[in-house]
Amino acid sequence: MAVFGLVSSVAGFIKVRYLVDKAIIDNMVFRCHYRLTSAVLFLSCVLVTANNLIGDPISCINDGAIPGHVINTYCWITYTFTLPGQHGRPLGTAVAHSGLGNEYNQERTYHSYYQWVPFMLFFQGLLFYMPHWIWKNWEEGKMRMISDGLRGALTLGVGERKERQGRLIRYLYESKKTHNAYAFGYFICEALNFVNVIGNIFFVDKFLGGAFMTYGSDVLKFSDLDQENRSDPMIEVFPRVTKCTFHKYGASGSIQKHDALCVLALNILNEKIYIFLWFWFIILSILSGLAILYSAAIVMMPTTREAVLKRRFRTATSSQIQALVRRIQIGDFLMIHLLGQNINVTSYGEVLHSLMLAMQIPDPGRHTTPSAPSTMEMAPMYPEVPKYADKEKEALHQEYDA
Numbered sequence: 001m002a003v004f005g006l007v008s009s010v011a012g013f014i015k016v017r018y019l020v021d022k023a024i025i026d027n028m029v030f031r032c033h034y035r036l037t038s039a040v041l042f043l044s045c046v047l048v049t050a051n052n053l054i055g056d057p058i059s060c061i062n063d064g065a066i067p068g069h070v071i072n073t074y075c076w077i078t079y080t081f082t083l084p085g086q087h088g089r090p091l092g093t094a095v096a097h098s099g100l101g102n103e104y105n106q107e108r109t110y111h112s113y114y115q116w117v118p119f120m121l122f123f124q125g126l127l128f129y130m131p132h133w134i135w136k137n138w139e140e141g142k143m144r145m146i147s148d149g150l151r152g153a154l155t156l157g158v159g160e161r162k163e164r165q166g167r168l169i170r171y172l173y174e175s176k177k178t179h180n181a182y183a184f185g186y187f188i189c190e191a192l193n194f195v196n197v198i199g200n201i202f203f204v205d206k207f208l209g210g211a212f213m214t215y216g217s218d219v220l221k222f223s224d225l226d227q228e229n230r231s232d233p234m235i236e237v238f239p240r241v242t243k244c245t246f247h248k249y250g251a252s253g254s255i256q257k258h259d260a261l262c263v264l265a266l267n268i269l270n271e272k273i274y275i276f277l278w279f280w281f282i283i284l285s286i287l288s289g290l291a292i293l294y295s296a297a298i299v300m301m302p303t304t305r306e307a308v309l310k311r312r313f314r315t316a317t318s319s320q321i322q323a324l325v326r327r328i329q330i331g332d333f334l335m336i337h338l339l340g341q342n343i344n345v346t347s348y349g350e351v352l353h354s355l356m357l358a359m360q361i362p363d364p365g366r367h368t369t370p371s372a373p374s375t376m377e378m379a380p381m382y383p384e385v386p387k388y389a390d391k392e393k394e395a396l397h398q399e400y401d402a
Contacts, residue, residue, distance in 0.1 A: 023342055024341045024342050025143050026132070030132070030189075033197070037128045037284065040277075040280070042125045044121045044273045045121040045122045045125065047269055048117055048266060049118045057076070057264070058072055058263070059265070060244055060262040061260060061262075062246070063258060066248070071244070071260050075244035075246075079111060080264070082100065082109050082239045082242050082243065083243075084099065085101075085107060086098070086100055086101040096241075098232070098236075098241075099235070099242070100241060100261070111239065113207060113208060114266055124200055124203075127199075128196060128200075131189045131196060138185035138186075139185070143335075143342060146168055146171055146339070147339060147342040149164045150165070150342070150343040150344075151343060168339075172336070172355055176328060176329075176332055177328070177332065179334065183331040190292060193288050194285070194288040197285045201213075201281050204277065212274065215274065215275065216275060216282070218233035219234060219275055234271040238264075238267035239267065240264055240268065243259060244261075246260060298330070298333070302322075302326065306318070309321050309324070309333075309337070313340070313349060314345075314349075315349045315353070316349075316356070320361055324355075324356055327361070336352070
């Protein structure tokens with residue numbers, strides 16, 4: 001129950017919410033960084049600090065000359081070590097445990113990372129949340145304000161919905177070519193996500209003494225080897241039994257050396273956490289790289305923006321979308337694109353049709369091109385206003401009567 005309470009507190013802190021009426025200001029890959037990855041890292045931090053899951057994180061045994069609580073505390077706050085040359089040897093005959101043996105003139109691998117694992121996981125969670133925090137402050141709730149009342153289901157009356165759409169259309173028309181700084185902040189934070197996940201890979205590799213880069217691939221190779229001729233790479237990186245040396249003065253004042261074997265029960269969690277992070281960081285870095293290439297294509301290629309807009313704005317022709325994209329800048333496009341993720345397809349089509357009417361983008365299906373409305377009249381909801389068709393019919397009747 002204590003662990004459940006901690007997990008609930010973390011979930012409340014990071015605000016993992018999916019089914020709420022909240023404005024969407026980013027894409028799915030962006031959300032994988034600050035929602036999914038941060039949640040995993042914070043949850044892992046809670047698990048490795050919940051001692052009631054595995055008991056004491058370290059338990060050492062010695063020849064009895066040193067009290068147990070003393071040697072446990074000493075080996076936890078200093079370090080333990082293993083002998084890399086003793087990995088893979090037969091257990092119970094050549095060595096007592098993998099990585100242990102007679103350390104005389106043998107290379108040692110010191111392990112002190114386990115003291116810092118909870119702090120590292122928490123710090124990494126903050127790092128993955130930071131780009132979202134920067135973008136959220138840069139964005140200043142603009143998308144939430146302009147789409148207020150139009151997100152979610154159509155629960156508003158027709159009159160009120162048209163009034164809010166009219167205000168939205170007026171804002172989009174009057175603020176044309178002023179959103180480039182908005183788009184610049186978004187693309188910068190998207191690049192920060194990519195830099196952050198790549199930096200975290202090298203950061204963890206340095207933290208684990210250079211063992212993280214090939215950690216996952218070594219585990220995959222290990223699973224294909226014969227049972228008798230393989231050495232578990234997870235035990236090499238996260239040993240479960242290590243050695244610790246304690247020195248104290250004897251009765252005559254001489255320095256006595258006491259060896260201890262220490263069981264690191266916490267590593268049974270650490271090895272699983274970091275093998276998951278190895279695969280997830282690789283997947284996330286690939287997705288982030290593809291997201292940057294996608295954003296670069298949107299910035300540099302107007303045809304890409306047309307294709308993106310056409311997927312949601314299906315009631316417009318290709319020539320209309322092409323004309324709209326050519327008359328707006330990249331910041332305006334990002335605003336319109338994010339708006340499409342926050343309001344339903346019907347309202348989105350009505351808003352863009354009215355926006356094109358205001359920008360004097362003709363409809364090829366009509367014989368006449370409507371004149372541009374004034375700023376005060378920029379609240380029609382549907383570009384297919386019947387009065388244009390009525391005027392054409394009246395003109396035809398007059399010609400027929402004549």
